[in-house]
Amino acid sequence: MSPVLEVSDLTVSFGGVPAVRGVSYSVRPGEVLGIVGESGSGKSVASAAIMGLLPPGARVTGSVRLHGRELIGASQRQLAAFRGKSISMVFQDPLSALTPVYRVGDQIAEAVRAHQRVSKENAMVKAVELLDLVGIPRPSERALAFPHEFSGGMRQRVVIAMAIANDPDVIICDEPTTALDVTIQAQVLEVLKRAQAKTGAAIIMITHDLGVVAGFADRVLVMYAGRAVEVGAVDDIYYRMRMPYTAGLLGSIPRVDRGRQPLVPIEGHPPSPAALPPGCPFAPRCPMRVEACDDREPPLFEVGAGHGAACIRWEEVRPDGLARQAAAGDTSRLRVRGERTVLAVRGLVKDYPLLRGAVFKRRVGTVHAVAGVSFDIRQGETLGLVGESGSGKTTTLTQILELVPPQRGRVVVLGHDTARLSRGERTEIRRDMQVVFQDPLASLDPRMTVHDILAEPLRTHGRPAGRRIRELLALVGLESSHAARYPQDFSGGQRQRIGIARALALEPRLLVLDEPVSALDVSIQAGVINLLDSLKDRLGLSYLFVAHDLAVVRHIADRVAVMYLGRIAEIGQVEAVYDAPAHPYTQALLSAIPLPDPVRERSRERILLEGDLPSPANPPSGCRFRTRCPKFRAELTDEERSLCVTVEPEVRPLNGATDQGAACHYAEKRGVV
Amino acid sequence: MTLSDEELAEELTDGTAYRAPSRLRVVTGRFFRSTQGRIGFAVLALMFLLAFAGPLVNRWSYTDKDLTAFMRPPSADHWFGTLQTGSDVFAVTLRGMQKSLIVGLLAALVSTALAAVVGAFAGYFRGWTERSLTWLTDLLLVLPAFLILAIISPLFGSGQWVVFVIMLALFLWMVTSKIVRGMAISVKEREFVQAARYMGVPPVRIIFRHVIPNLSSLLIVDATLNVSAAILTETSLSYFGFGIQPPDVSFGTLIADGSRTAVYAPWTFWFVAGLLVVTVLAVNLMGDALRDAFDPSAKRSR
CATH class of the missing domain: 3.40.50.300 (P-loop containing nucleotide triphosphate hydrolases)
Structure with missing residues (x-):
C-alpha cells in the first residue's frame, strides 16, 4: 500500500535555532x-x-506530502x-x-x-x-x-x-x-x-511514554535533539534496539512489573538546541562514546529491514534491559518492619464545605476529601501513597504537613499528637519532617540564590549555614560553585536535587515527597529516584511518597497504600500488593498501566473501569468503589451485592498474607501485571 | 548525618575561606557589573558631592545678597549668575539640591516601603488584618491631603525636615499598596511560600524574605517614579506655607520662582531644571539596574 503521508527531510527553526533537523518518515x-522523545526533542x-x-517566526523546509500533494508552502x-x-x-x-x-x-x-x-x-x-x-x-x-x-x-x-x-x-x-x-x-x-x-x-x-506506544504502535520513531535517532518496527525498537539512547531510555523507565532494582539513568541532560555538541548530539551522555563520535553527526544507518539507527557503533549496542530482568528475580525481600513509628494516621477525616453565592455564601454540600484514612510509617520505611486525581492523597498530605488538629481522627508525627502541640513542639517537628514538592521550579523562590534557598531552613532553626551548604550540594550531586546561581539556571532534574537538598538541610527523620519526579523526563527521573533511594539508606530516613505513577512507587516504596475517593482501598507490602492485588480497584489500576514491552502488552487482558470517579461531594453508599467495580457488576450475586451497597468495607488483613489488607467484602488475590 | 570519610577530607582541604554567595552579595555584584548601574550610581554620588562640597568652594552663601549685581548672567564672580534679589544662583541651587536630594530620595523610599509593607501584610494575612489595612488605605485615598495638612501643620515648625519627609511619603503610597496587595495574594499561593511555611519560617519573615522580594520589580519602578513625584509635590506644598520656607530654598521653590523669569533670564531657571533632570535620570538608571540585578531572568551584562 502506498503511504498516505510522507515527510522527508523536514526542518524547522525558530530565529536561526533549529528545533527539528531533518526528520523523514x-x-x-x-x-x-509512535513518535517518542523527551521534552525539547x-x-x-x-x-x-x-x-x-507553527507561529509566523518559524522557518520550515523539506517536504510533507499527503496523498502525493505537497503541504509545505501551501496557502x-x-x-x-x-x-x-x-x-x-x-x-x-x-x-x-x-x-x-x-x-x-x-x-x-x-x-x-x-x-x-x-x-x-x-x-x-x-x-x-x-x-x-x-x-x-x-x-x-x-x-x-x-x-x-x-x-x-x-x-x-x-x-x-x-x-x-x-x-x-x-x-x-x-x-x-x-x-x-x-x-x-x-x-x-x-x-x-x-x-x-x-x-x-x-x-x-x-x-514521551514508552509504555503507551508499546501496545498501540506498529512502528516507532525515536527523536533526540530534533532528529530521528532510531526508527523501526515496534518489536525491533524494544527488543533489538541499535541506538544507545533508545537502550538508555528503556533502561531508565521504572516498570510496574519489575521489582526493586537500581534504574540506569542517562547521565547529563539533553543538549540545548542553540548549542548542539559537534558530532553525535547524544555523545556527551552516551556510555559507548568513542572519539569518532565527535567527528560528525551519524546518519540513520540501515540496520535491518525497515530499521534504522543513528549510531556508528550500532552493531555493538545490546539491549541490556533484558539481562537485568533475569537478575531481578531474586531480589524479593521479606523485610521485617522497623520498631519505631515515625508517622501514624488514624481515621483521618477532612471535609470542605461547598459554598454557593457571591455575597451571601451558603453551604450547599460537603466535599468529603478524606473520609477515614489510617496508615503508619516505621523508621527507615517508605510508604507509597498512590491514587488518581481526586482520590484525596494531596489533602491527606497537607493535613499531615499543616500540623494542626485534624477535623476527626488522629495524626501522630514522631511521637507527638498534632491535636496537643505546643508552639515549641511544632517548630521541633517542622525540623524533623521536611517536604519535597512536585514542581521544583515553583517550590524554589526564583529570586533567591541556591545558597540562600539552602540556608533558609538552617537559619530558621538557628544553625550555621556556611559549610553545611557545600555538604548538602555534594550530597545531592551538585557542585559547590552552583550555590551562587539562581534556580532558573538549572535543568529540571538539578532543580529537584536542590529541593531535596533543602529538605535534607536540617537532618530530618521523615521526608514527605509530593510527586517528586512526575514533572521530570524519564531519563532524568531515574537519577532522582536512585538518589532518593541511596539517601534513605545512608541517612536512615523514612519517606511518605505520594505519587500517581504506580511504577515509580514500586521502585522506591517498601509499602504501598492505594487510595480511592478519600479512603484506602488496599495497603500492604509492595511486592504483595503488586504481585497479587486483592481489591478490584488495585487490580484495575495495575492492569491499566501500559508496559514498555510490546509482546506482553499485546497479550495482556485489561480490566477496564467504566465511567469516571464519582464526585467526592456525593459518594456512593456502602462501598465507594461499587459504581465502577467490575466484580460488583459481573461476578457477584444480588445477595452478595446488597452487602456492598449497605456496608462500607474497612481495611482488613487478608488471609495468609503477612502484610496486606484490602477494603473489600469479597477481596480475592489476582495477578494482573 | 554522616558523610563518608573521603568527602569529609575533601571538605577540610579546600574549605578555608568560604564566601557565602547570599542574595545581598549577588545582587550587589550584578548591580555594579551593569553599566547603567555604575553610571547612575556615579552621577548620583557626584550630585551629592556637588550639593554638600560645592558651597565650601563658593564665596557666596545662599543667604548672601550681592547688592551690586541684580539679575546678572553668569560671570567669573557669580558662576550661575544672580537672582533679582542679588542672591548667587550657584549658592541657592546647591542649597536647594541639598534639601531636594534628601527629601526626594527619602520620601520615595519611605512611601514605597510603606506601600510594600502594608500591601504585603494585607495580602498575606487576609482576614481582619487585610480588612483594617485596606480600610486605612481607602481612608487616606479619599481624605483630601490638605485637610490632613491643616491638622498636622501646627505640629511641625520650619526646619523639621524629617516630619516633612514623612508627610510627603504619606500622600504617595496608597495606590501602590493596593497593587502590592493583589500581587501578594498571588505570591502567597506559590509553592515556595508553602515550602517556607512547612519549614517553620514565621509569617512575618516569609513576607520580608519571599513575598516582597518577588514584587521588587514593581517596587523599584515605583520608587524611582516617586523620587520625581516627591520633589514636585514638595513644591506645591511649599506654596501653601508648609515644608521649605524662605529664606531656605528647595528645587521646588527655585523652579517655581525661576519659571517666571526664565524667558529673559534663563540662568535663573535652566541650571536648576538641568540638575533636577540629571538627578531623576541618575535615579532611573539606578532603578533599572537594581531591578535587573534583582531579577534572575534578566539578561546578564558582564
Whole structure:
C-alpha cells in the first residue's frame, strides 16, 4: 500500500535555532506510528509543522506530502481544506482544545459542517452518532452540555469525536493521554483504537511514554535533539534496539512489573538546541562514546529491514534491559518492619464545605476529601501513597504537613499528637519532617540564590549555614560553585536535587515527597529516584511518597497504600500488593498501566473501569468503589451485592498474607501485571 | 548525618575561606557589573558631592545678597549668575539640591516601603488584618491631603525636615499598596511560600524574605517614579506655607520662582531644571539596574 503521508527531510527553526533537523518518515493507511522523545526533542514541533500550525517566526523546509500533494508552502486556504478533513489532530489538553462557550454537540457539528455540505440538523445527528462511537453515555443528552460539564477523560473523547468527524486519513495525537489518569488513559486509548478501526486512518502518536506506544504502535520513531535517532518496527525498537539512547531510555523507565532494582539513568541532560555538541548530539551522555563520535553527526544507518539507527557503533549496542530482568528475580525481600513509628494516621477525616453565592455564601454540600484514612510509617520505611486525581492523597498530605488538629481522627508525627502541640513542639517537628514538592521550579523562590534557598531552613532553626551548604550540594550531586546561581539556571532534574537538598538541610527523620519526579523526563527521573533511594539508606530516613505513577512507587516504596475517593482501598507490602492485588480497584489500576514491552502488552487482558470517579461531594453508599467495580457488576450475586451497597468495607488483613489488607467484602488475590 | 570519610577530607582541604554567595552579595555584584548601574550610581554620588562640597568652594552663601549685581548672567564672580534679589544662583541651587536630594530620595523610599509593607501584610494575612489595612488605605485615598495638612501643620515648625519627609511619603503610597496587595495574594499561593511555611519560617519573615522580594520589580519602578513625584509635590506644598520656607530654598521653590523669569533670564531657571533632570535620570538608571540585578531572568551584562 502506498503511504498516505510522507515527510522527508523536514526542518524547522525558530530565529536561526533549529528545533527539528531533518526528520523523514511515512505512514501507510491504518498504520500507527509512535513518535517518542523527551521534552525539547522536537516531536511536537514536527507535527505542528505538518499541520501548518507553527507561529509566523518559524522557518520550515523539506517536504510533507499527503496523498502525493505537497503541504509545505501551501496557502492557508489549501491547508484549511486539508485540516480537519484529511488530517486531524488530538491535543494534549482537552480543556483548552474545546471552546468553553459552545455546547459540545455544536462544536462537533461545526467540525462536520466545515467540510461537508449538510444541513444543521443532519450535522447534529452526525455529532450524536460520533459521541456514541467514542463511548459517551446518553449521547443525545450530553451533546447539549458545555465542555466544563465533562470530566477530563470525557472531554478527550469529545476531541477524538471531532477529530474523526470527517473520516480523516491521518490523525495526529499529541500526548493525548498525558493529562489523564491511568484508568482513564486506558479508556481513551481503547476509544482511539475503536476510532481507528472505524475510519481506517493512520495515527501518528506523539508521546514521551514508552509504555503507551508499546501496545498501540506498529512502528516507532525515536527523536533526540530534533532528529530521528532510531526508527523501526515496534518489536525491533524494544527488543533489538541499535541506538544507545533508545537502550538508555528503556533502561531508565521504572516498570510496574519489575521489582526493586537500581534504574540506569542517562547521565547529563539533553543538549540545548542553540548549542548542539559537534558530532553525535547524544555523545556527551552516551556510555559507548568513542572519539569518532565527535567527528560528525551519524546518519540513520540501515540496520535491518525497515530499521534504522543513528549510531556508528550500532552493531555493538545490546539491549541490556533484558539481562537485568533475569537478575531481578531474586531480589524479593521479606523485610521485617522497623520498631519505631515515625508517622501514624488514624481515621483521618477532612471535609470542605461547598459554598454557593457571591455575597451571601451558603453551604450547599460537603466535599468529603478524606473520609477515614489510617496508615503508619516505621523508621527507615517508605510508604507509597498512590491514587488518581481526586482520590484525596494531596489533602491527606497537607493535613499531615499543616500540623494542626485534624477535623476527626488522629495524626501522630514522631511521637507527638498534632491535636496537643505546643508552639515549641511544632517548630521541633517542622525540623524533623521536611517536604519535597512536585514542581521544583515553583517550590524554589526564583529570586533567591541556591545558597540562600539552602540556608533558609538552617537559619530558621538557628544553625550555621556556611559549610553545611557545600555538604548538602555534594550530597545531592551538585557542585559547590552552583550555590551562587539562581534556580532558573538549572535543568529540571538539578532543580529537584536542590529541593531535596533543602529538605535534607536540617537532618530530618521523615521526608514527605509530593510527586517528586512526575514533572521530570524519564531519563532524568531515574537519577532522582536512585538518589532518593541511596539517601534513605545512608541517612536512615523514612519517606511518605505520594505519587500517581504506580511504577515509580514500586521502585522506591517498601509499602504501598492505594487510595480511592478519600479512603484506602488496599495497603500492604509492595511486592504483595503488586504481585497479587486483592481489591478490584488495585487490580484495575495495575492492569491499566501500559508496559514498555510490546509482546506482553499485546497479550495482556485489561480490566477496564467504566465511567469516571464519582464526585467526592456525593459518594456512593456502602462501598465507594461499587459504581465502577467490575466484580460488583459481573461476578457477584444480588445477595452478595446488597452487602456492598449497605456496608462500607474497612481495611482488613487478608488471609495468609503477612502484610496486606484490602477494603473489600469479597477481596480475592489476582495477578494482573 | 554522616558523610563518608573521603568527602569529609575533601571538605577540610579546600574549605578555608568560604564566601557565602547570599542574595545581598549577588545582587550587589550584578548591580555594579551593569553599566547603567555604575553610571547612575556615579552621577548620583557626584550630585551629592556637588550639593554638600560645592558651597565650601563658593564665596557666596545662599543667604548672601550681592547688592551690586541684580539679575546678572553668569560671570567669573557669580558662576550661575544672580537672582533679582542679588542672591548667587550657584549658592541657592546647591542649597536647594541639598534639601531636594534628601527629601526626594527619602520620601520615595519611605512611601514605597510603606506601600510594600502594608500591601504585603494585607495580602498575606487576609482576614481582619487585610480588612483594617485596606480600610486605612481607602481612608487616606479619599481624605483630601490638605485637610490632613491643616491638622498636622501646627505640629511641625520650619526646619523639621524629617516630619516633612514623612508627610510627603504619606500622600504617595496608597495606590501602590493596593497593587502590592493583589500581587501578594498571588505570591502567597506559590509553592515556595508553602515550602517556607512547612519549614517553620514565621509569617512575618516569609513576607520580608519571599513575598516582597518577588514584587521588587514593581517596587523599584515605583520608587524611582516617586523620587520625581516627591520633589514636585514638595513644591506645591511649599506654596501653601508648609515644608521649605524662605529664606531656605528647595528645587521646588527655585523652579517655581525661576519659571517666571526664565524667558529673559534663563540662568535663573535652566541650571536648576538641568540638575533636577540629571538627578531623576541618575535615579532611573539606578532603578533599572537594581531591578535587573534583582531579577534572575534578566539578561546578564558582564
